[in-house]
Amino acid sequence: MNGSTLDKDERIELLRQMVRIRRFEERCVQLYSAGSIRGFLHLYIGEEAVAAGVLSAIGPEDAVVSTYREHGHALARGLSMSALLAEMYGRATGCSHGHGGSMHLFDAGRRFYGGNAIVGGGLPIAVGLALADAMQERPVVTVCLFGDGAVAEGEFHECLNLAALWRLPVLFACENNRYAMGTALAREHAATDLALRAASYGMPAWPVDGMDALAVADGARRAVESIRAGGGPCFLELQTYRFRAHSMYDADRYRDKAEIARWQERDPIPKLFAQLHASGELAEDALVSLQAAADSELDVAIAAAEAAPFEPVGDLTRYVYTERS
Amino acid sequence: MTTYRDAMREALREALIRDDRVFLMGEDVGAYGGCFGVSRGLLDEFGPRRIRDTPLSESAFVGAGIGAALGGMRPIVEIMTINFSLLALDQILNNAATLRHMSGGQLSVPLVIRMATGPGRQLAAQHSHSLEAFYAHIPGLRVLSAATVEDARGMLWPALQDPDPVLIFEPAALYNAESELPRDLGATDIDSAKICRAGADVTLVAYGGALRLAQAAAEALVTDGIDAEVIDLRTLRPLDEKTLLESVTRTHRLVVVDEGWRSVGIAAEIAARAAEYGYYELDGPIQRVCAVEVPIPYAKHLEEAALPQVADIVAAGRRAVS
Ligand SMILES: Cc1ncc(C[n+]2csc(CCOP(=O)(O)OP(=O)(O)O)c2C)c(N)n1
Numbered sequence: 001m002n003g004s005t006l007d008k009d010e011r012i013e014l015l016r017q018m019v020r021i022r023r024f025e026e027r028c029v030q031l032y033s034a035g036s037i038r039g040f041l042h043l044y045i046g047e048e049a050v051a052a053g054v055l056s057a058i059g060p061e062d063a064v065v066s067t068y069r070e071h072g073h074a075l076a077r078g079l080s081m082s083a084l085l086a087e088m089y090g091r092a093t094g095c096s097h098g099h100g101g102s103m104h105l106f107d108a109g110r111r112f113y114g115g116n117a118i119v120g121g122g123l124p125i126a127v128g129l130a131l132a133d134a135m136q137e138r139p140v141v142t143v144c145l146f147g148d149g150a151v152a153e154g155e156f157h158e159c160l161n162l163a164a165l166w167r168l169p170v171l172f173a174c175e176n177n178r179y180a181m182g183t184a185l186a187r188e189h190a191a192t193d194l195a196l197r198a199a200s201y202g203m204p205a206w207p208v209d210g211m212d213a214l215a216v217a218d219g220a221r222r223a224v225e226s227i228r229a230g231g232g233p234c235f236l237e238l239q240t241y242r243f244r245a246h247s248m249y250d251a252d253r254y255r256d257k258a259e260i261a262r263w264q265e266r267d268p269i270p271k272l273f274a275q276l277h278a279s280g281e282l283a284e285d286a287l288v289s290l291q292a293a294a295d296s297e298l299d300v301a302i303a304a305a306e307a308a309p310f311e312p313v314g315d316l317t318r319y320v321y322t323e324r325s
Numbered sequence: 326m327t328t329y330r331d332a333m334r335e336a337l338r339e340a341l342i343r344d345d346r347v348f349l350m351g352e353d354v355g356a357y358g359g360c361f362g363v364s365r366g367l368l369d370e371f372g373p374r375r376i377r378d379t380p381l382s383e384s385a386f387v388g389a390g391i392g393a394a395l396g397g398m399r400p401i402v403e404i405m406t407i408n409f410s411l412l413a414l415d416q417i418l419n420n421a422a423t424l425r426h427m428s429g430g431q432l433s434v435p436l437v438i439r440m441a442t443g444p445g446r447q448l449a450a451q452h453s454h455s456l457e458a459f460y461a462h463i464p465g466l467r468v469l470s471a472a473t474v475e476d477a478r479g480m481l482w483p484a485l486q487d488p489d490p491v492l493i494f495e496p497a498a499l500y501n502a503e504s505e506l507p508r509d510l511g512a513t514d515i516d517s518a519k520i521c522r523a524g525a526d527v528t529l530v531a532y533g534g535a536l537r538l539a540q541a542a543a544e545a546l547v548t549d550g551i552d553a554e555v556i557d558l559r560t561l562r563p564l565d566e567k568t569l570l571e572s573v574t575r576t577h578r579l580v581v582v583d584e585g586w587r588s589v590g591i592a593a594e595i596a597a598r599a600a601e602y603g604y605y606e607l608d609g610p611i612q613r614v615c616a617v618e619v620p621i622p623y624a625k626h627l628e629e630a631a632l633p634q635v636a637d638i639v640a641a642g643r644r645a646v647s
């Protein structure tokens with residue numbers, strides 16, 4: 001299909017992940033409005049193809065460094081809805097014991113290194129993880145996800161230079177959703193071709209249609225293969241769009257409705273479903289069943305989060321320093 | 326005799342030999358031999374994999390140290406001087422110090438960051454500041470200041486054994502300081518302040534480059550018949566309050582010496598702790614001898630005027646006991 005290298009099961013899995021992420025976040029909006037979860041809530045709706053596609057290209061031994069808009073990354077990495085929701089409810093069973101919240105999801109066992117709310121702050125960590133893997137001769141890759149806004153930070157230059165200089169196994173996955181909060185791409189960058197800029201550091205870099213999960217998965221596989229073969233870092237510019245505001249506090253006054261509608265026509269979920277249906281790989285009602293499955297997963301997770309204990313206040317200062325026996 | 330520089334180099338060598346997860350990275354640590362000559366020869370001995378020259382990218386290579394620590398290595402990151410560490414402050418504060426907490430205890434960052442600090446060489450404002458207080462402010466970090474050749478030799482290994490991020494400050498003015506090191510010098514106790522000179526009449530507390538000034542002042546005070554106790558704080562975070570308060574309980578007088586600024590600084594913290602917990606032991610006002618509140622100037626006479634001098638400490642010691 002479309003020259004994709006993915007087999008049927010892999011294509012359906014991409015769709016399933018995207019549906020899970022979409023339903024999860026739609027429910028988060030309700031929970032937020034109901035006051036059940038608080039703090040900043042950055043939704044990923046519209047960008048699901050990026051998380052599902054990029055993370056489908058790596059294995060459990062690889063590392064992932066994420067941002068504050070990371071529900072999709074965390075779910076696609078295999079964190080459970082319960083671990084995420086309990087975290088957002090501030091419960092002891094949350095993946096960060098209620099110390100992190102929506103912006104700081106971690107899972108050391110899955111090599112999921114957060115959850116960073118400093119724009120650009122994850123890039124050096126990704127370079128360091130890759131350095132550690134390279135020095136220990138582990139044949140693994142670190143995926144570093146960040147937005148177009150981060151490209152304007154000094155750390156972007158520092159880290160691409162360093163990773164290319166040392167030929168480190170990092171996949172720089174730039175989610176170019178065309179806005180840094182309310183600032184449009186052309187108002188934040190003198191040169192808006194982000195892949196071209198990355199290429200100037202001497203690494204393979206190319207744009208990918210971030211609204212097409214198959215294209216993302218194929219692009220990420222190609223990049224990961226090149227990195228595993230010792231080719232040094234790669235850069236993917238995933239051209240995507242967020243359908244919702246930057247966060248729940250954002251009135252979204254900087255984009256016109258027509259622009260949003262144009263991008264919504266390219267919604268990655270119906271797009272992939274239509275392809276799979278047209279090729280006879282999925283039946284008419286398959287999308288509905290995937291949604292129902294995600295919803296029941298969510299119901300269980302919400303019930304568990306609501307029933308879970310709060311992290312005791314007595315543990316307030318735990319996890320500042322490592323406990324010594 | 327061993328210089329402070331040689332002692333630190335020996336400590337690095339020892340660490341590199343003892344644990345192959347240890348590596349050193351920073352600007353000019355390799356081919357150049359370290360801008361203060363600390364790592365001279367290490368590149369030849371250990372090779373470029375473990376003695377890594379980095380580009381001028383403080384944020385990237387400090388953050389890479391954090392990532393490498395997360396990935397199972399034991400990095401030692403050298404920042405040329407504390408003045409440039411501010412370009413990496415985001416990584417140190419927002420990542421190294423917080424990842425453990427934000428992850429609910431899942432991650433720890435066993436990273437050592439070394440940097441030169443302090444004034445005294447007429448290098449003007451952007452190369453002379455003592456900003457240790459910035460770091461001592463941050464929960465999640467352990468902050469050490471090596472004031473002696475012994476500690477330059479003995480502090481690194483226990484710092485590397487610490488599962489959390491440790492910062493070691495090396496006063497640049499001390500690199501040529503010399504001392505006879507005992508053959509059997511063990512690891513520094515990085516949990517405790519050190520009583521460098523026992524005394525009965527007044528406690529002089531200092532750290533880093535100010536310690537030798539406090540020691541010289543203590544010797545000078547002898548001619549006034551004042552017997553000063555001198556304490557090297559050594560660990561700026563967490564503070565060894567116990568040693569401080571026990572000393573004040575013996576001497577009932579306190580002088581704090583700090584090459585950092587007075588406002589909101591380490592001396593302020595020491596004074597506050599003594600007042601909070603040792604108030605009834607004090608027989609007089611606490612004295613502070615700190616840098617004047619100006620960026621450190623270039624001209625020698627101005628630099629001296631801006632910084633604590635032995636005579637200032639002697640005068641403070643006299644005031645304290647009067
Ligand atoms: C260093 C820093 N500066 C500013 C902010 C505030 N801020 C949060 S998200 C954001 C926009 C980032 O845009 P981008 O990197 O494109 O990511 P996106 O939100 O589009 O996914 C800004 C300015 C921050 N969190 N960190």
